[in-house]
Amino acid sequence: MRQADRILVIDDELQIRRFLRISLKSQGYEVFEAENATVGLELAATSSPDIIVLDLGLPDADGNTVLKELRTWSTVPVIILSVRASESEKVQLLDDGANDYVTKPFGIQEFLARVRNLLRQSTKAEDETGSIYDDGYLHVDLLKRKITISDAEVHLTRKEFSILRTLIMHPGQVITQTQLLKNIWGPSHTHDTQYLRNFIKNIRQKLHDNSDEPRYVQTESGVGYRFIDNRQTKP
The missing domain is CATH 1.10.10.10 (Winged helix-like DNA-binding domain superfamily/Winged helix DNA-binding domain)
Incomplete structure (x- = not known):
């Protein structure tokens, strides 16, 4: 069997992390958690995630800064998770390398569908480059x-x-x-x-x-x- 897809959740809200952990694990994903940017970047490098879920309001750095740092050395798909909902900010984050954007509060079924879609896109891209x-x-x-x-x-x-x-x-x-x-x-x-x-x-x-x-x-x-x-x- 293929190894379970790995999802890294970088969010300082314990309740959000717990909610996502339960929901993602119920779908067979392996979940890693980070409560701040520092731990998140380390786990992004060491846990080989297939998708990163990134909150913008982290205690030690803005999520956009984390995204820009990630994009200097990783192409892993990133879903932004945030209460910020302005169109200009969404556009800027997508331009900076985010793959999708989910606004809090959110429906878990829609979120899981976005995860599946990104995983399909990532697998297809890898197949096309030669797996x-x-x-x-x-x-x-x-x-x-x-x-x-x-x-x-x-x-x-x-x-x-x-x-x-x-x-x-x-x-x-x-x-x-x-x-x-x-x-x-x-x-x-x-x-x-x-x-x-x-x-x-x-x-x-x-x-x-x-x-x-x-x-x-x-x-x-x-x-x-x-x-x-x-x-x-x-x-």
């Missing part, structure tokens, strides 16, 4: 999070898979260490380059890759990493 990498030796299903080498299953941790997924989604492009650290661990970990190198080493070992003569993960010294798409070199 499966297969060069005849390495097979990676990005949707099912399944990896095999010569039909033997390979087990990566969640963070190892997130790194590999990011690289595969940008074949041939250099992904900087800062981008990877921001994307996987959050904006407060951009200097943890040795930590990242250890994860890259583990990924290479599991893929039977060689850093000296890389087949998949190539190091760009002092900059980052590049995924080698071997499908392009096949006759």
Whole structure:
């Protein structure tokens, strides 16, 4: 079975979080909660959410600031949840990268329908960019999070898979260490380059890759990493 879609709720109102948690879990979603912007950004980076529900009136930062920060390193769909209902503000938030806007108070059935719609759009977009990498030796299903080498299953941790997924989604492009650290661990970990190198080493070992003569993960010294798409070199 496919892993349950993950929803991150960033809202300082405990009652709203509880209401959404119960409603979303009843539909089979995995729910993460944050009561402020700081925790929300950390969870956005570490929990790999499929959708983020973001309140604007957070105690430590305005939700629009959080949205702009998210959009510097993540394309995860965001639903804004707020009592603010002016048309100009809605337009500005959508222009800044929000995918949908729900005004409090709201009906839960409509909210769940919006969640389903965004998940469908996200899955379709991922399918169109290529959810499966297969060069005849390495097979990676990005949707099912399944990896095999010569039909033997390979087990990566969640963070190892997130790194590999990011690289595969940008074949041939250099992904900087800062981008990877921001994307996987959050904006407060951009200097943890040795930590990242250890994860890259583990990924290479599991893929039977060689850093000296890389087949998949190539190091760009002092900059980052590049995924080698071997499908392009096949006759």
